Amino acid sequence: xxxxxxxxxxxxxxxxxxxxxxxxxxxxxxxxxxxxxxxxxxxxxxxxxxxxxxxxxxxxxxxxxxxxxxxxxxxxxxxxxxxxxxxxxxxxxxxxxxxxxxxxxxxxxxxxxxxxxxxxxxxxxxxxxxxxxxxxxxxxxxxxxxxxxxxxxxxxxxxxxxxxxxxxxxxxxxxxxxxxxxxxxxxxxxxxxxxxxxxxxxxxxxxxxxxxxxxxxxxxxxxxxxxx
Amino acid sequence: xxxxxxxxxxxxxxxxxxxxxxxxxxxxxxxxxxxxxxxxxxxxxxxxxxxxxxxxxxxxxxxxxxxxxxxxxxxxxxxxxxxxxxxxxxxxxxxxxxxxxxxxxxxxxxxxxxxxxxxxxxxxxxxxxxxxxxxxxxxxxxxxxxxxxxxxxxxxxxxxxxxxxxxxxxxxxxxxxxxxxxxxxxxxxxxxxxxxxxxxxxxxxxxxxxxxxxxxxxxxxxxxxxxxxxxxxxxxxxxxxxxxxxxxxxxxxxxxxxxxxxxxxxxxxxxxxxxxxxxxxxxxxxxxxxxxxxxxxxxxxxxxxxxxxxxxxxxxxxxxxxxxxxxxxxxxxxxxxxx
Numbered sequence: 091x092x093x094x095x096x097x098x099x100x101x102x103x104x105x106x107x108x109x110x111x112x113x114x115x116x117x118x119x120x121x122x123x124x125x126x127x128x129x130x131x132x133x134x135x136x137x138x139x140x141x142x143x144x145x146x147x148x149x150x151x152x153x154x155x156x157x158x159x160x161x162x163x164x165x166x167x168x169x170x171x172x173x174x175x176x177x178x179x180x181x182x183x184x185x186x187x188x189x190x191x192x193x194x195x196x197x198x199x200x201x202x203x204x205x206x207x208x209x210x211x212x213x214x215x216x217x218x219x220x221x222x223x224x225x226x227x228x229x230x231x232x233x234x235x236x237x238x239x240x241x242x243x244x245x246x247x248x249x250x251x252x253x254x255x256x257x258x259x260x261x262x263x264x265x266x267x268x269x270x271x272x273x274x275x276x277x278x279x280x281x282x283x284x285x286x287x288x289x290x291x292x293x294x295x296x297x298x299x300x301x302x303x304x305x306x307x308x309x310x311x312x313x314x315x316x317x318x
Numbered sequence: 319x320x321x322x323x324x325x326x327x328x329x330x331x332x333x334x335x336x337x338x339x340x341x342x343x344x345x346x347x348x349x350x351x352x353x354x355x356x357x358x359x360x361x362x363x364x365x366x367x368x369x370x371x372x373x374x375x376x377x378x379x380x381x382x383x384x385x386x387x388x389x390x391x392x393x394x395x396x397x398x399x400x401x402x403x404x405x406x407x408x409x410x411x412x413x414x415x416x417x418x419x420x421x422x423x424x425x426x427x428x429x430x431x432x433x434x435x436x437x438x439x440x441x442x443x444x445x446x447x448x449x450x451x452x453x454x455x456x457x458x459x460x461x462x463x464x465x466x467x468x469x470x471x472x473x474x475x476x477x478x479x480x481x482x483x484x485x486x487x488x489x490x491x492x493x494x495x496x497x498x499x500x501x502x503x504x505x506x507x508x509x510x511x512x513x514x515x516x517x518x519x520x521x522x523x524x525x526x527x528x529x530x531x532x533x534x535x536x537x538x539x540x541x542x543x544x545x546x547x548x549x550x551x552x553x554x555x556x557x558x559x560x561x562x563x564x565x566x567x568x569x570x571x572x573x574x575x576x577x578x579x580x581x582x583x584x585x586x587x588x589x590x591x592x593x594x595x596x597x598x599x600x601x602x603x604x605x606x607x608x609x610x611x612x613x614x615x616x617x618x619x620x621x622x623x624x625x626x627x628x629x630x631x632x633x634x635x636x637x638x639x640x641x642x643x644x645x646x647x648x649x650x651x652x653x654x655x656x657x
Contacts, residue, residue, distance in 0.1 A: 255602070
């Protein structure tokens with residue numbers, strides 16, 4: 091199966107740049123309005139209630155052929171963001187991420203004794219998102235630790251296994267985290283570098299799941315950023 | 319043919335032309351077909367023959383007069399016509415003194431006294447154009463040896479005429495039987511526990527009006543035969559083989575379950591290599607289950623001289639199978655093991 095593009099070279103490039111940046115550390119705070127980051131994330135499981143496979147008896151009551159339930163399994167993903175500091179505490183950012191969660195249906199309690207089975211397919215999931223990030227402390231040059239909250243929305247594009255069927259969905263999220271500036275560089279076009287960790291609660295609807303209801307999932311991420 | 323207890327054969331009583339109707343390995347469901355010039359073609363009404371004009375005998379039976387018969391038939395025909403993805407249509411031509419089974423070019427529906435057919439509630443026969451395979455006439459008789467009812471809520475100890483008519487009109491339209499049902503056997507024969515298709519060959523019994531509504535399997539079948547409203551581009555199919563130790567499993571019943579809708583649509587592996595195809599499916603991911611045919615008499619589906627292989631365990635395919643819009647899943651292989 092063809093996979094999506096891999097950002098590993100980008101990540102290595104950032105890691106390779108960091109020691110240089112650390113070496114060039116200056117005592118003078120630097121600024122930077124544009125922030126670019128790449129990193130990984132982990133999305134928790136999402137359960138999709140699905141109907142059992144049912145027939146009907148002579149009175150119209152359901153007769154179960156087999157029981158079914160479903161989930162989108164936890165998955166790691168990776169992606170990148172670009173952010174623009176608006177001034178004050180606010181930052182606006184947009185990002186693209188990719189992951190390959192397994193969609194699973196657990197079939198069990200078959201009326202004719204079929205062995206229970208977890209039936210899977212791998213979903214190729216792309217998400218484009220936009221968010222507002224608000225620092226919890228007033229921004230000031232040279233600040234090392236920046237706690238923040240964030241809220242935003244995303245558009246999901248999901249390819250079923252075999253890439254013969256594409257579905258779309260939406261996500262909304264609320265979260266927070268911390269940015270830690272590791273390096274500040276004066277007088278360079280590259281102003282700063284650091285790490286970011288964040289957690290989110292994501293509400294998603296539609297997509298490759300089996301219903302159109304809203305489902306919640308936790309997402310945790312870590313990334314490396316540079317500022318220009 | 320609809321059986322009160324069991325259905326000994328799918329063999330359709332063919333009028334005029336002794337062409338044996340048989341199930342054909344194509345698309346969704348079981349469709350009836352006829353051999354013609356070394357190939358098997360779908361048995362269906364040509365576009366020029368639609369709406370299918372039918373006539374109702376002007377004789378009733380105790381509890382059901384000719385008007386009530388026509389009313390129940392009208393409701394059953396309307397149910398098939400209401401499928402939005404099918405173009406099939408029917409037209410009541412009037413009452414007739416003729417009887418079902420006469421080769422007069424009229425599709426006649428009515429009661430016949432058939433006391434010897436003590437397990438047959440109703441039956442459908444066909445007159446076929448031997449050069450094209452097109453249906454020319456299709457008659458339905460309801461066995462007057464049974465007690466019938468057209469009551470809206472059913473009547474104790476009487477068979478619901480609309481329910482049985484709905485099944486027979488499926489045959490009249492070119493559909494074969496569905497095996498989406500569960501039964502248990504006793505000394506008195508099979509008893510239906512549940513079904514998910516009007517075209518299941520065995521009736522629930524007297525006193526119930528269950529099965530007055532078409533199910534996903536029936537809708538896929540009629541839409542596959544007479545597609546309308548972009549059905550073929552909006553729906554998709556899945557296909558593959560059922561094998562045991564590498565050998566094809568002729569007659570394996572393959573059920574596709576859509577977890578998004580709960581719909582069940584099924585078909586059989588209809589070749590020696592165990593190939594199957596299920597069409598008319600809503601695009602999405604499906605759970606696939608293969609089972610031996612053990613909930614109806616084999617003769618309701620297959621030529622008794624070519625029996626299906628029943629020696630395997632009910633098995634789920636281990637991957638979700640994705641049905642694309644307007645296309646096929648690509649062939650899958652369901653490996654089963656002997657009982």
